[in-house]
Amino acid sequence: MQQVRLRAALVGCGAFANAALVPAMRAAGIEIVAVCDPNAERAQATMKSASAGAAYGDMSAMLAAEAVDAVVMAVGPTIYPKLAELAFGHGVHVFVEKPPAITVAEAEAMKRAAARAGKQLVVGFMKRFATGYRMAKEITEASDFGAVRMVSARITTGVWTPAWSKTLTPLSFVLDHSVHFLDLMRFFGGPVEWVSAVKTQASSERFGFAVLLAYQGGAAGLLEISxxxxxxxxxxxxQITGSDGASVTVENVSRVTYTRDAEPMVPGRAFSPQRERLVWEPNMTNISAENASLVHMGYVGEMRNLAGAIVSGLPVTPSINDAIAALALAHAVVESDGRQINLQNEGEV
Ligand SMILES: NC(=O)c1ccc[n+]([C@@H]2O[C@H](COP(=O)([O-])OP(=O)(O)OC[C@H]3O[C@@H](n4cnc5c(N)ncnc54)[C@H](O)[C@@H]3O)[C@@H](O)[C@H]2O)c1
Known part of the structure; x- marks a missing residue:
């Protein structure tokens, strides 16, 4: 039986689309029917590298001419709300990169537009599909891990310029960089009840936040972003810590350490294959399609997830509700100034 392939069009042929989305879509078996970008040179170059059939300067013109199931957008959150609404008008499913919009209200309007059109709206939180994070999630869901009680993460970077904003501010930084990790904190800890954050700032370019999260399920979270x-x-x-002596740590996205409840050191203590630490990291000595960095970083899994859900007609996870929750968290972190901010409507993870 011939496999049904998702037919998609790419909107935005910039740096990120070329570095990650085009190869990930191809690895996931998605047919890239056409591409579009007002920058004709980029559109032409991407059409060739993606082996697409056509290049356009305007999304509506492309969707009027091409038969596709979905659009995959890598443009920027100031324009996704408008483009998504136009795309739904053409009857296609929509994938947008993170963040889906600047404000929660705009993201909620996008959700309503998707519901009216009866189409899926998917946001690019690829970290949920990274090999190490998927392994960690599976470990935390096993019965011997106990309940997740602590999620502790530090996710930092150097000087950062959001491509879509050009202006670096604490809000544009958190929306562009840290929103991935706010989603990841929810992925591991569940819905968040309240958040509080303290800002540290050395200059207009260098700043960070220490973030404290109280989860609805009773876990506590600590996140350092800067x-x-x-x-x-x-x-x-x-690091995710369970209630019964186990924890799992993921370093550099790829090194997974599963710590079980081992015996303390006593005379005659033996090595226990059931209770000592286990470490996993990718075997970089073996060439295989599944051992590529775009797989380990989650981009390929994210595109497989998109294609699988749309082709089978199942709702995509993470959902737009997850993206709205991550966006609400991002605004709360920037606004908190040490105050506790309660999160509303926290649902899926
Ligand atoms: N998930 C990740 O790891 C990750 C990493 C980097 C960027 N991103 C996201 O990808 C998006 C793009 O970032 P980038 O770094 O590639 O930016 P970029 O500026 O390099 O590319 C954006 C492209 O969109 C084009 N564009 C502008 N208006 C358009 C329109 N109306 N229709 C079609 N194309 C249009 C621009 O001409 C440009 O080529 C942003 O949302 C960013 O947050 C995600």
Whole structure:
């Protein structure tokens, strides 16, 4: 039986689309029917590299001419609300990169537009599909892990310029960079009841936040985000701790350490294969399609998830509700100034 492939059009042929989305869509078996970008040179170059059939300067003209199931957008959150509404008008499903919009109200309007059109609206939180984070999630869901009680993460970077904003502010930084990790904190800890954050700022370019989260399910979360560090070193670490002596740590997205409830050191203590730590990292000595960085970083899984859900007609997870919750968290972090901010309508994760 021939497999049904998702037919998609790419909207926005910039740096990120070319570096990650085009190869990930191809690896996921998505047919890239056409591309569009008002910058004709980029549209032409991407059409060739994506082996697409046509290049356009305008999304509506493209959707009027091409038969596609979905559009995959990598433009920026100031324009996604308008483009998404236009795309729904053409009867296609919509994937937008994170963040879906600047404000929660705009993202909620996008959700309503998707519901009116009866189409899916998917937001690019690829970290949920990264190999190490998926392994960690599976470990935390096993019965011997106990209930998740702590989620502790530090996710920093160097000086950062959001492509769509050009202006670096604490809000544009948190919306562009940290929104991934606010989603990840929810992925591991569940819906958030309240958040509080303290800002530290050294200059107009260098700042960060220490974030405290209270989860609805009773866990507590700690998140450090900043651009004080260097973009040249690994700067991502997440630890999830269960209620019964187990924890799982993911460093550099790829190194997973599963710590079980081992015996303390006593005379004659033996090595226990059931209770010592286990470490997993990718085997970089083996060439295989599944051992590519775009797989380990989650971009390929994200596109497989999109294609699988749309082709089978199932709702996509993470949903637009997750994206709205991450956006609400991002605004709360920037506005908190040490105050506790209660989160409303926290639902799915
Ligand atoms: N998930 C991730 O890891 C990740 C990483 C980087 C960027 N991103 C996201 O990807 C998006 C794009 O970022 P980028 O760095 O590629 O930016 P970019 O500026 O390099 O590319 C954006 C492109 O969109 C085009 N564009 C502008 N208006 C358009 C329109 N109306 N229709 C079609 N194309 C239009 C521009 O000409 C440009 O080529 C942003 O939303 C950003 O947050 C995600």
């Amino acid at each position: 651009n004080y560090e260097s973009r040249g070193v690994p700067n991502e670490r997440v």
